[in-house]
Amino acid sequence: MSEEKDLRIKSRVISEGANRVPNRSMLRAVGFNDEDFQKPMIGVASTWSEVTPCNVHIDQLARDAKSGAENGGGAPMIFNTIMVADGIAMGHNGMSYSLPSREVIADSIETVVGAEALDGIVAIGGCDKTTPGCLMSIGRLNLPSVYVYGGSIKPGKLDGKDIDIVNSFEAVGQYQQGEIDSEQLHKVECSACPGPGSCGGMYTANTMAAAAEALGMSIPGSSSTPAVDAYKNEECRQAGELITDLLKNDIYPRDIMTKEAFENAITVVMALGGSTNAFLHLLAIARSADVDLTYDDFERVRQNVPHIADLKPSGQYVFDDLFQVGGVPAVMKLLHEHGLIHGDCLTVTGKTMAENLAEAKGLSEGQQVIYPFDQAKTESGPLIVLRGNLAPEGAVAKMTGQTITRFEGTVKVFDSEDETTAAIEAGEIVEGDVVVVRYVGPKGGPGMPEMLSITAMIVGRGLGGKVALMTDGRFSGGSHGFVIGHIAPEAAAGGPIALVQNGDQVIIDSETQEITLNVSAGELEERLALWKQPQMKQPYGVLGKYAKLVSSSAKGAITDGDLE
Template sequence: MSTEGKNKKDLRIKSNVYTESDVKAPNRAMLRAVGFTDESFTKPQIGIASTWAEVTPCNIHLNDLAVEAKSGAGAAGGVPLQFNTITVSDGISMGTQGMRYSLPSRDLIADSIETVVGAENLDALVAIGACDKNIPGCAIAIANADVPAIFVYGGTIAPGQHRGKDIDLVSVFEGVGKLNAGDIDEAELNQIECNACPGAGACGGMYTANTMAAAMEALGLSLPGSASNPAESEDKYKDVKAAGEAVYNLLEAGIYPKDIMTKEAFENAITVVMALGGSTNATMHLLAIAHAAEVDLTIDDFNRIQEKVPHLADLKPSGRYVMQDLYKAGGVQGVMKMLHEAGYLNGECMTVTGKTIAENLAQVEGLKAGQDVIMPLDAPKRADGPLIVLKGNLSPSGAVAKVSGVKVARHEGPARVFNNEKDASDAVLNNKINEGDVLVIRYVGPKGGPGMPEMLSISSLLVGKGLGEKVALLTDGRFSGGTHGLVVGHIAPEAQSGGPIALLHEGDLVTIDSTKKEISCAVSEEEMSERRKGFSAPPLYRKGVLGKYAHNVTCASKGAVTDYLSR
């Protein structure tokens, strides 16, 4: 045990329920009621935080996984204590007012886990998540709780089957667009719906959950293999039990989140996200996690890394394969080994194994021979990364585009401006949006939404109607990791804060240029200044969770965090 780790552990034994002081007798009495014995008070308490819930297939199996983690932590010598926090399903809330709660749930999850760890004076933590927001939520909690900790991914869902082809949840969203275009009938859509989600696990493509799971493994917060092992696999049960054992080793070695979550580790995470063609949400979530870890990561770091990392993965939404296929091909570890050997990853970064990235990868076989999920470095899908930060007079603080699979590098057209998603969706369904248009949805940012809802429904409608690369979709809201097409989100400053997108008029000429990384409108500074004189933001939402969120959240380019002023 390191000196730092030993001192930390001894200090906790002297200052908490382990003490023999009479003043701590009530603490011990309450813990005896949950099963503690005299011996228990000589061991470290290890929290097992699960985001189990019956509201989504992503998390339906997590209670069983938490039991395995508890078993591992107990066998290693700790006293494991299991507790839960919330989750919400983006896929179920998509296109409804419920989607406003999705991003705020990330901070609620983080705050609730940190609260339990802090209030109960837990010595270490295993956090288990499986959906879009509970993965970064767990990581933010790990950074803020500052005890030895490991994140475990609940795993990906298996692909569904329809007419001999793999399908997933996004197939259903796009099916709605195909129905509206007359390409399929209602019976066909019903068959797609009934077969898209065959069991437990997070959405199968390189969408936000799988993106963030891969990022956690590259960051060093998960055991090797955690991101790739499917939800309903023997390997998943093994890796979650191993996490319970490994966190005890971290405690003994005195390895804390700050030792793992360094600037170089975040650069590794961004590198893997770029190579895999991950979700646009990764930009905001990694910025938020870095903020919690007090690491100086900015939105401009994404472009710096994007310029040198090739896109290698042929994964949905723009590719052919799903996460289970990557698992069979060698997993995220196989991709990391490939990237490390080519000099793209920093191998000196510490991980939750107690070893460095390089030491972990030395034990990895690599990608399987003959696999075609991951392209070779000399024949990538794209020579640079597919996540691009755009700036210009329409988004001075930055917007995010995902250009994987998009053949159009530049689009110029008239703005079709809507102040909410419903009106924009109605216009698409009623064939009022034409080829060449720039569809703008504003007042749906972190403050304006409030909650920065995702626009998967309308982006899928456009793809389903054959307009995915013929109409540009811009918003100060977000997009699902399942979105593909000519879309730009996270426009900052948002409309609610008086960003230029709030001053855009119907018919203004808008240009998106992914090669130059620019997003602009053909409106002079003088005209913008004149329009600003008449601008008045709608009143901020004031009630409950969304009200508190709207009044505290930063813009997306700073991670949409709620404690920015405290740093």
């Protein structure tokens, strides 16, 4: 492709024809001049917000990206989209808005870029739903794009030890057990989050940032550069400059986000022991990029990828520690050397993944964050798909840090997170219980809320691994313990989880990947005949629309797919 190629694509309508004078007049009012009308218009999609440390610094990063786009020969404009602070929404009704916010982010970016006829996109995200939301819109629009992650938070310090937001949730359980007093609880609260950046462990934000880099949609290293590192600003400038190169070379997101690229993303998530939310988000991003991705693909890739990272929540280290020893590029370089990365996948640099990794440094000598392959924590990935008569479409479990692979127990059923919380606080949950939290799926929640506060309370009370938790909702990337989420079909859709009763026996086996309710098919049919679908909890507004449109979690909980 010639370097002299006319870069004006859709924005050409702004500069040609007398009937376009009003368009130009409005753009002059925001700073455009005659020369700008001859340049590609680049949208900088910012998720800046003061409601969370994850995104509080992104206003400056957006300006850096705009500066880079100007240097690269574009005419950039910043616009904003919304975001939800998952950690703040946790444990109350606000969590119902978290997963739907992913759709709002994707829809709003698509709407602005489509309406303004922009030529390219730099999207900058932070908290959990911003990365998938940005990438979903990029996949739909299929315009030259680069994604930049706002970066991870530095660990907090308390009594000489690193702590993070999950320590805050677990401290609540410890306080309720009498293990710590109110003064210590307050110290944890004040120390866990020291400044800008997304939650520091291998939780959902860092998981999806690593996945975005493995997809080839981010500048190499972007996912592990901390939020407060000065190089983060340079990454954003580079991203802005890259857009015109992508335009010149006709490189589009769907050229990058191929099936093989998604396999690379799954590989990295499995190797690092990422969040179960990666299933939801990668399925949704793949749908936006018109890539056929299913649970079977996750399982196929998982079986060949060892879990090699000692990262929280089940390990010792945080993402800042990974950055210090080489970051995600060094991990991918190691995986590529073992034949687990598709090196011929194209990336936003215009080079292949193999070319990028050839330039990357390896892991630091003597580092302890990433294990050698022959000392892997597990020989295959820790995020597994379970199926059985309780989850015909599948369920997802994260088996990191577990000393047991099979759990058999007696069911205690709850139809809301509040009911479950009250039972835990009252000491009603004991060793050997299988806690079932239902009617909290995509439709039933609505919004498929996370159960981090419940899992943290269970761990804080010393019941981690001694109690199983199953839900048609989902878990935070910070959750750990014997927990199974994403059970589908969900209760609100009449799935088998709606038919479970107190006292039923359940067997969960991670080795056979089965989740079995010890109730006969005949008995389940009788229970189904008596079951009545509950009224929609929120029949109007954002949550009402979401509940009416959303697909099964096994299909990514998307709202723009085929209605079921």
